[in-house]
Amino acid sequence: MFGRNRAAAAAQAPGEALRLEDVRKVYGAEGNRVVALDGVSLSLPAGSFTAVMGPSGSGKSTLLQCAAGLDRPTAGRVFVDGAELSGGGEAALTRFRRQRIGFVFQQFNLLPTLDVLQNAVLPLKLAGRRVDRSRARAVLERVGLGDRLHHLPAELSGGQQQRVAIARALITRPRVVFADEPTGALDTRSARDVLELLRESVREYGQTVVMVTHDPVAASFAGSVLYLADGRIVGHQAAPTAEAVAERMTRLADEVERQRATAGV
Amino acid sequence: MLGLALRSLRKRASAFAASFLAMLLGATMVMGFASMLDTAEGSGATGAARETLTTMATVVGGWGLLLVVFAVASTLTLSVRQRAAEMALLKSAGATPGQLARMIVGEAAGLALVAALAAIAPAIAAGRALLGLLHDTGQVPAEVGYHFGPAALSIGIGVTLVSAVAAALIAARRAVRGRAAESMAAAAADDARLSKKRIVFAALFLLAAASEAIVTVTVMDGSSDAMATSGQADIFAGIGLALLAPAIVRRAAALAAGPLRALGGAAGDLAAATMRRRTGALASAVTPVVLFVGTAVGTLYLQATENAAMDAAGLAKTPEDKSIETLNFVVIGMVVLFTAIMLVNTLIAATAHRGREFGQTRLAGATPRQVLTAVALESAVLTVTGVVLGTVASVFTIVPFGLARRDSAVPDGDVRTYAAVVALAAVLTGLTAFGATRRTIRVPAVEAALR
Numbered sequence: 001m002f003g004r005n006r007a008a009a010a011a012q013a014p015g016e017a018l019r020l021e022d023v024r025k026v027y028g029a030e031g032n033r034v035v036a037l038d039g040v041s042l043s044l045p046a047g048s049f050t051a052v053m054g055p056s057g058s059g060k061s062t063l064l065q066c067a068a069g070l071d072r073p074t075a076g077r078v079f080v081d082g083a084e085l086s087g088g089g090e091a092a093l094t095r096f097r098r099q100r101i102g103f104v105f106q107q108f109n110l111l112p113t114l115d116v117l118q119n120a121v122l123p124l125k126l127a128g129r130r131v132d133r134s135r136a137r138a139v140l141e142r143v144g145l146g147d148r149l150h151h152l153p154a155e156l157s158g159g160q161q162q163r164v165a166i167a168r169a170l171i172t173r174p175r176v177v178f179a180d181e182p183t184g185a186l187d188t189r190s191a192r193d194v195l196e197l198l199r200e201s202v203r204e205y206g207q208t209v210v211m212v213t214h215d216p217v218a219a220s221f222a223g224s225v226l227y228l229a230d231g232r233i234v235g236h237q238a239a240p241t242a243e244a245v246a247e248r249m250t251r252l253a254d255e256v257e258r259q260r261a262t263a264g265v
Numbered sequence: 266m267l268g269l270a271l272r273s274l275r276k277r278a279s280a281f282a283a284s285f286l287a288m289l290l291g292a293t294m295v296m297g298f299a300s301m302l303d304t305a306e307g308s309g310a311t312g313a314a315r316e317t318l319t320t321m322a323t324v325v326g327g328w329g330l331l332l333v334v335f336a337v338a339s340t341l342t343l344s345v346r347q348r349a350a351e352m353a354l355l356k357s358a359g360a361t362p363g364q365l366a367r368m369i370v371g372e373a374a375g376l377a378l379v380a381a382l383a384a385i386a387p388a389i390a391a392g393r394a395l396l397g398l399l400h401d402t403g404q405v406p407a408e409v410g411y412h413f414g415p416a417a418l419s420i421g422i423g424v425t426l427v428s429a430v431a432a433a434l435i436a437a438r439r440a441v442r443g444r445a446a447e448s449m450a451a452a453a454a455d456d457a458r459l460s461k462k463r464i465v466f467a468a469l470f471l472l473a474a475a476s477e478a479i480v481t482v483t484v485m486d487g488s489s490d491a492m493a494t495s496g497q498a499d500i501f502a503g504i505g506l507a508l509l510a511p512a513i514v515r516r517a518a519a520l521a522a523g524p525l526r527a528l529g530g531a532a533g534d535l536a537a538a539t540m541r542r543r544t545g546a547l548a549s550a551v552t553p554v555v556l557f558v559g560t561a562v563g564t565l566y567l568q569a570t571e572n573a574a575m576d577a578a579g580l581a582k583t584p585e586d587k588s589i590e591t592l593n594f595v596v597i598g599m600v601v602l603f604t605a606i607m608l609v610n611t612l613i614a615a616t617a618h619r620g621r622e623f624g625q626t627r628l629a630g631a632t633p634r635q636v637l638t639a640v641a642l643e644s645a646v647l648t649v650t651g652v653v654l655g656t657v658a659s660v661f662t663i664v665p666f667g668l669a670r671r672d673s674a675v676p677d678g679d680v681r682t683y684a685a686v687v688a689l690a691a692v693l694t695g696l697t698a699f700g701a702t703r704r705t706i707r708v709p710a711v712e713a714a715l716r
Contacts, residue, residue: 070628070711091632098630109625109714113542123630125531152542168629 016082017046017208018067019174023076023137024230025062031108037073037230046175047206051219053245054228056255060212061180063228067210068178069097081175096126102169102200106181108161110153110168116140117149127172139167143197145223160188166197170207177201179211181220192250195221216245229256281376283337283340283610288377288425290603291333292384296421296461297391301517302414304396309410314405321395321592330384330424332556332600335504336607337433342549343612345436364702366437373433374426381422382413398595402587421661430713460511472506474498474661480664491669492571492589497555499563500600503556506654510548510555517650518544525642535626540643546615551651552606554690558655560600561686563662568593569678570663574670580675601689612671616640616701623706633706648691655690673690 001240025037034154036059044050054060065071067078067083072093079086080100085093102123110119118138121131140146153161162182170176179198183191199221201207211222218244219225227235230250237248272400298321303319305312352365360368392413399405477498487492506513518540525533540547568590574580582590621622623636631639671677706713 003442040609065711071709089636094627094630094632103628105628105714107714111539111622111625111629113539113622118538120630124624125534126630126632126635128531226714255478 013139015046016043017048018042018044018169018210019079021068021077021079023063023073023078023108025059025066025071026074035231037066039076039197040231040233040235041076043085044176044208044210044224046208047202049202049209049221049223051222051225051240052210052228053211053214053216053219053225055249055256056214058228059231060228062231064178064180064210064212066092068101068176069093069102082135092244094126095127098123100175102172102174103181104162104165104169104177104182106184108153108158108165108185110161112153112208115150116145116156116164119153120171121166122170129172133159135231136167136171140164143167144193157190158186159193160189160193163197164188166194166201170201176208176210179209181213182211183213183215189216191218191265196242204219216242227252230259240246268628272322275688281344281372283607284337284344284429284613285334285376286330286606286610287333287381288380288429289384290386290606291330291336292377292425293383293387293391294479294599294603295330295333295424296381296384296388296417297395299420300388300392300411300417301529302420303412303414304409306416307414308409310405314409314425317399317404318391318409326524326677330428331500331504333362333424334428334432335429335507335552335556336603337377338435338609339374340610340614341429341432342436342630345369365433369437370430370433373429373436377426377429378422379599380429381425384421384425385418387620388417392417395595398591402591409482412557423713429461439596463508463511467508468504470501470508474502474505474658478661478665479503486669490667492552492567495662495666495669496564496593498665499559499659500556502560502661503655503658504656506559507548507552507555510551510654511544513654514547514551514650515541515544518547521646525646529638530644531631532635533642535635536639536642536646539639540646546618549693550611550615550647551606551654553604553611554648554651554694555609555654555658557601557604558652558690559658560604560654560657561597562683563659564593564597564600565682565686566659566663566676566678567666569682570667570670570676573677577671577701605693608693612697613701615697616705619702620705620708620713623702624708624710627706628714635704637702640698640702641695642695648694651694652687652690 016111020042023037023040024035025248026033026133027034027036032049037236038059040059040063052060052063062071066073067080069078080096083100085094085096088096104160111122112211114122117133117140121133121136124131124136135145140149143166145167148156148160153164153189156164162185165198171181177198182198182248186194198211200207202209202223211218213233214217220240222240223238224238225245225248226233227237227248234252234255235248237244278715301322303462305315305322310318334557355368356362396405396409396411400407400409428691475498477494481491481495481498485494518537522537522541525537527533571590575586581649626636626639627633667673667676
């Protein structure tokens with residue numbers, strides 16, 4: 001592929017799906033700057049399910065947007081499946097994303113004018129790729145929407161809409177699926193269904209998933225948790241349980257509070 | 266609720282820009298023509314001059330009025346429909362349908378009052394220009410001076426207010442119907458169905474157009490007065506067809522879907538699927554194209570046929586004929602300007618409203634170019650639909666008049682006139698949609714989608 005950086009591909013660890021090298025993101029003009037990401041480096045293996053947690057304002061959404069090619073970092077490098085996210089306009093960025101990345105958002109972001117099946121195959125169509133309808137049907141069947149292919153999003157519940165969004169993210173077989181608070185707008189039961197689906201896509205199909213969340217229960221579905229505070233990675237936890245995550249988050253909030261107080265912010 | 270209406274007006278000035286402009290332009294037109302009554306009264310004009318001035322004020326002003334009511338109703342309906350989610354939110358927060366209706370009507374009345382007052386200065390200028398034209402063509406003696414007074418003010422402000430409130434009532438009725446949860450869901454999909462009332466009004470307008478056409482051919486046969494009856498037929502037919510636009514647009518979208526999918530690639534596919542669900546908004550955009558093409562083509566060929574008839578009879582034009590010709594062009598200029606502004610505003614408002622949709626499409630993998638292509642294809646379908654309907658409307662004027670004056674259904678005049686009108690409609694639609702979309706997609710996709 002043209003966009004692939006050969007040197008980086010050579011340096012890449014085998015089976016690495018996502019790598020960030022010293023990524024910084026600074027908002028605002030001189031004198032009024034906000035550092036959202038302060039030198040984040042990480043490497044996620046293919047087939048991993050990672051939750052990114054942190055208090056609000058810790059930079060977790062910025063991290064996701066920079067890693068997913070929705071925003072450009074101020075400094076540092078981002079590799080998705082060995083290909084570097086580099087310069088180029090909005091169109092180049094779009095092509096980079098649609099070849100490698102799937103998205104699931106809190107607000108579903110389904111097009112209201114398209115029905116379930118049309119929404120699910122839209123990324124394939126836009127990328128000019130062959131639309132395998134039977135596979136699309138199978139994936140929608142798998143997320144439990146086989147009988148609602150021609151419903152409009154407005155005719156579905158929140159949980160159903162989110163499952164369409166997950167199907168849409170999976171149908172393109174992306175290298176990485178990024179999920180931004182995917183259960184934020186759902187009731188407990190629908191949230192559990194959605195999280196099970198994400199976990200299953202990792203276990204059964206070797207999908208790589210990165211999920212930003214503030215919910216310890218959601219994070220407990222992931223294989224590991226990264227903790228973010230003030231734009232830096234401050235911890236890592238494997239095989240998390242909801243209790244352990246909740247406890248860690250409470251401590252983290254206290255710590256940040258203390259640090260901010262001593263820094264005189 | 267009035268407080269809420271005022272706050273909503275202040276905070277969302279841009280959402281009301283289309284309605285405001287339609288009202289301002291309408292008030293200017295109505296007031297400018299109505300000032301001919303003041304001029305007749307104030308200058309003590311008598312005889313033919315007085316009659317000319319009064320005719321000017323009533324006939325031409327009445328023509329404009331029809332357009333104003335229609336334009337204000339269509340822009341207001343659009344702006345209310347765009348705020349369907351906000352209305353649903355207010356409903357779920359405990360607003361009764363009556364309160365919502367009062368809010369919408371209050372907004373419209375406030376807007377109309379400001380527009381009417383702001384229209385006074387341009388109306389005086391327009392009135393002066395109109396009188397100047399009448400002086401130049403010798404229809405009104407030069408000693409008749411311009412006056413602006415109670416007739417212009419009361420008719421201008423009254424007509425603007427009444428048409429705005431009437432339009433708001435129509436828009437409000439639609440918005441406040443249904444339960445809160447339903448309207449939340451309905452806000453997502455927008456496929457306007459034809460109400461019975463709409464069909465009845467459409468039939469009435471088309472009947473009016475048909476009856477004028479028949480009167481032209483039968484009663485007015487051979488006389489130059491045929492112009493008086495056939496001149497309005499195109500606008501009646503245009504409004505009738507525009508009222509049916511939601512149903513027609515749905516057919517057109519279905520017809521266009523095949524070619525779009527086959528030739529337009531992914532963008533064509535997207536355009537075809539989107540248009541099927543956005544017939545309400547598309548119909549609002551088709552309306553000005555229909556009126557624009559219908560009246561422009563109708564009147565221009567009407568005049569060409571009249572000129573040819575005069576030439577054939579070997580008659581030289583009297584000053585009165587000349588002034589009628591000038592008047593025809595004034596009316597055309599007015600209508601063209603009015604519908605053009607209506608078209609541009611409708612498209613800009615409708616496109617700005619699609620920011621979130623464009624953001625979502627881009628997150629699903631569309632490049633900015635694909636979004637622009639999809640919109641361009643939609644505008645092409647819209648233009649073709651509008652031009653076809655407009656041409657049909659103009660036939661109501663051209664053919665009967667041709668039969669009455671020249672015993673020929675084929676109009677005189679240059680085919681290039683038609684091409685120019687169509688090109689203008691296409692350029693206006695295309696450029697506006699393109700510009701508005703490009704501005705909308707300049708916002709980063711995530712921001713637009715998560716707004």
